[in-house]
Amino acid sequence: MSRITIKDIAKLLQINPSTVSRALKDHPDVSPETKKSVRQVADELGYQPNFQAIHFRNRRSGLIGLIIPEMNMFFLPSVIQAIEETIRKKGYNLIVFQSNDSLEREVEIVRICQGFSVDGLLISVSKETQDTEHFRELEEDGTPIVFFDRVVQQSGFPQIVIDDKQVSVIAVEHLIKKGYQRICGLFDKPNLSISQQRYRGYKQAMENHGRKVALEYCIFADDMDMGRVLFGTLLHHQEPPDALFVMSDELLAGAMQAINEKGFLIPSQIAIVSISDGKLPYFFNPGITHIRHSGAIVGNMAIDLLFQLLTNPDYVQEINLDLDTPLVKLGSA
Amino acid sequence: MSRITIKDIAKLLQINPSTVSRALKDHPDVSPETKKSVRQVADELGYQPNFQAIHFRNRRSGLIGLIIPEMNMFFLPSVIQAIEETIRKKGYNLIVFQSNDSLEREVEIVRICQGFSVDGLLISVSKETQDTEHFRELEEDGTPIVFFDRVVQQSGFPQIVIDDKQVSVIAVEHLIKKGYQRICGLFDKPNLSISQQRYRGYKQAMENHGRKVALEYCIFADDMDMGRVLFGTLLHHQEPPDALFVMSDELLAGAMQAINEKGFLIPSQIAIVSISDGKLPYFFNPGITHIRHSGAIVGNMAIDLLFQLLTNPDYVQEINLDLDTPLVKLGSA
DNA sequence: TTGTATGCGTTATCAA
DNA sequence: TTGATAACGCATACAA
Numbered sequence: 001m002s003r004i005t006i007k008d009i010a011k012l013l014q015i016n017p018s019t020v021s022r023a024l025k026d027h028p029d030v031s032p033e034t035k036k037s038v039r040q041v042a043d044e045l046g047y048q049p050n051f052q053a054i055h056f057r058n059r060r061s062g063l064i065g066l067i068i069p070e071m072n073m074f075f076l077p078s079v080i081q082a083i084e085e086t087i088r089k090k091g092y093n094l095i096v097f098q099s100n101d102s103l104e105r106e107v108e109i110v111r112i113c114q115g116f117s118v119d120g121l122l123i124s125v126s127k128e129t130q131d132t133e134h135f136r137e138l139e140e141d142g143t144p145i146v147f148f149d150r151v152v153q154q155s156g157f158p159q160i161v162i163d164d165k166q167v168s169v170i171a172v173e174h175l176i177k178k179g180y181q182r183i184c185g186l187f188d189k190p191n192l193s194i195s196q197q198r199y200r201g202y203k204q205a206m207e208n209h210g211r212k213v214a215l216e217y218c219i220f221a222d223d224m225d226m227g228r229v230l231f232g233t234l235l236h237h238q239e240p241p242d243a244l245f246v247m248s249d250e251l252l253a254g255a256m257q258a259i260n261e262k263g264f265l266i267p268s269q270i271a272i273v274s275i276s277d278g279k280l281p282y283f284f285n286p287g288i289t290h291i292r293h294s295g296a297i298v299g300n301m302a303i304d305l306l307f308q309l310l311t312n313p314d315y316v317q318e319i320n321l322d323l324d325t326p327l328v329k330l331g332s333a
Numbered sequence: 334m335s336r337i338t339i340k341d342i343a344k345l346l347q348i349n350p351s352t353v354s355r356a357l358k359d360h361p362d363v364s365p366e367t368k369k370s371v372r373q374v375a376d377e378l379g380y381q382p383n384f385q386a387i388h389f390r391n392r393r394s395g396l397i398g399l400i401i402p403e404m405n406m407f408f409l410p411s412v413i414q415a416i417e418e419t420i421r422k423k424g425y426n427l428i429v430f431q432s433n434d435s436l437e438r439e440v441e442i443v444r445i446c447q448g449f450s451v452d453g454l455l456i457s458v459s460k461e462t463q464d465t466e467h468f469r470e471l472e473e474d475g476t477p478i479v480f481f482d483r484v485v486q487q488s489g490f491p492q493i494v495i496d497d498k499q500v501s502v503i504a505v506e507h508l509i510k511k512g513y514q515r516i517c518g519l520f521d522k523p524n525l526s527i528s529q530q531r532y533r534g535y536k537q538a539m540e541n542h543g544r545k546v547a548l549e550y551c552i553f554a555d556d557m558d559m560g561r562v563l564f565g566t567l568l569h570h571q572e573p574p575d576a577l578f579v580m581s582d583e584l585l586a587g588a589m590q591a592i593n594e595k596g597f598l599i600p601s602q603i604a605i606v607s608i609s610d611g612k613l614p615y616f617f618n619p620g621i622t623h624i625r626h627s628g629a630i631v632g633n634m635a636i637d638l639l640f641q642l643l644t645n646p647d648y649v650q651e652i653n654l655d656l657d658t659p660l661v662k663l664g665s666a
Numbered sequence: 667t668t669g670t671a672t673g674c675g676t677t678a679t680c681a682a
Numbered sequence: 683t684t685g686a687t688a689a690c691g692c693a694t695a696c697a698a
Contacts, residue, residue: 348679382675
């Protein structure tokens with residue numbers, strides 16, 4: 001026998017499958033004796049409910065989709081660790097997709113999610129994503145969607161973000177107040193709204209203090225290695241920066257490699273402030289002063305909001321996590 | 334209309350659902366005209382196949398399960414990044430579970446995987462897992478299972494591993510040959526077979542060179558922080574170690590924090606060799622000499638093997654990745 | 667309290 | 683080449 005079904009149990013007990021079904025889910029109007037014998041036989045036979053059939057029948061999948069641009073060792077692990085835990089507790093399961101920063105792929109993935117009838121979707125969008133067209137259909141089906149981290153501006157979808165601009169202002173002002181003169185800004189891919197916001201914050205802080213933004217001190221890098229190379233080049237300038245604001249852990253890792261290669265001392269030759277998940281900064285000596293933007297908190301807020309929406313579809317809300325982003329002063333600035 | 338089905342298309346075209354089904358999958362004996370009109374209507378209506386129904390009908394899920402002890406920023410991201418990519422290419426999807434290093438939870442997850450009829454399973458086992466009882470049923474159903482990284486010794490299941498003992502011998506001998514005298518070994522949870530194997534390698538290397546293993550220099554730590562604390566304590570000993578062999582990136586991160594706190598210089602006061610995914614070692618100054626045990630390679634091999642088994646169930650094999658684990662000499666030893 | 671009948675969306679089998 | 687039918691495993695409205 002390949003796999004035990006409700007029918008098998010029913011046949012063995014000479015009762016109807018529907019009774020077995022009810023007994024197994026502790027339906028009130030099944031006699032205790034029936035329940036008992038059903039459970040016993042189910043145990044003996046090693047019955048495992050067929051989720052596919054159940055979900056199919058119930059028009060739900062028990063799956064929460066997670067779409068990320070690409071897996072990496074920064075930020076996302078914290079997010080995943082957090083959401084998987086909650087999802088499991090609620091009896092759901094997590095299905096993970098990488099868009100590889102391609103809109104085309106993202107669109108396809110959203111279709112797959114539809115095909116799977118995911119009960120909810122968490123997404124950090126690709127760098128090519130400018131609007132939310134491809135989510136409309138899912139939304140119309142009533143599937144809750146929560147955006148986090150990399151979001152689409154003014155999409156109207158619920159999202160978990162920080163005030164990227166404001167947070168960056170705080171970080172950069174910390175450097176300015178400490179008296180640093182040539183402050184480099186190291187940002188992610190330039191077409192990401194998160195990069196733009198953080199760049200605006202950098203610019204704003206500079207202007208607030210009468211500094212002008214020198215373009216050669218503003219670096220946009222696609223990934224860690226590009227960050228390493230571009231920032232490394234800048235360190236070889238006649239007038240290298242004396243401080244660095246870096247918007248992510250990934251780029252911090254790149255910058256640190258450049259600094260190591262060049263042999264600059266922190267903070268005497270180069271001061272650093274970053275926005276970070278809060279782990280990487282402690283790996284270095286001295287530790288890196290950072291604004292803590294915890295992936296775990298983002299993940300938790302995102303999944304909690306998603307479940308809120310699952311229960312109560314009208315509960316639309318944007319959540320801003322600024323309160324949870326303290327400036328952690330370590331040795332680097 | 335909530336969602337377009339094959340029936341809707343059929344009704345609209347006044348033909349039979351089965352014909353629509355065949356047309357949509359380009360079945361040879363459907364007339365070109367029928368196919369054309371079906372496709373057109375399907376497009377117009379925005380038909381999306383219902384995977385749940387398809388998979389249910391086909392008794393397969395299109396899902397590959399991945400069970401890991403717990404998500405973290407070391408090693409696993411590389412694995413996930415690699416396998417998700419392959420899985421997507423093959424038209425499957427990835428469902429991710431954390432056992433939280435609990436056997437009980439692992440057992441439950443395996444049951445869930447059965448319930449979902451996953452088409453294959455990749456697993457790095459919990460620290461409590463000593464046998465493979467709970468996989469037997471899945472195996473009997475014909476579901477291929479591949480173990481990686483944290484495996485169960487002599488389980489008979491296909492697995493992707495390195496010769497942990499031998500690799501550790503090489504790492505530690507590198508330190509011995511460089512003349513270091515008091516070589517500390519920093520290992521993961523003591524009941525993991527991977528920890529035991531790597532400890533044995535450490536011991537073997539020492540004994541090969543007539544060194545005796547001092548127990549106070551052998552540290553087993555559950556996680557990064559415990560590694561930081563325990564190794565930090567050791568650094569304060571009268572006779573602190575002059576070299577460190579550390580078996581994972583996570584513990585390397587912990588050890589580096591301890592070293593930073595203590596202010597020891599690398600390699601003059603403390604030399605280091607690690608086993609690493611190959612990213613973290615470059616974050617430090619000097620870089621950390623390591624044996625590269627790439628999560629990407631492990632992930633690729635694991636998922637490739639899984640798909641082999643999916644196609645050809647008799648293709649049982651254990652794969653040993655020693656050839657892909659070079660000693661990368663950076664500045665730390 | 668239990669049984670009967672039906673359907674979720676799809677596809678394989680058989681018949682036409 | 684197409685249609686009718688049944689079935690995958692389960693759950694529920696309804697009948698008894």
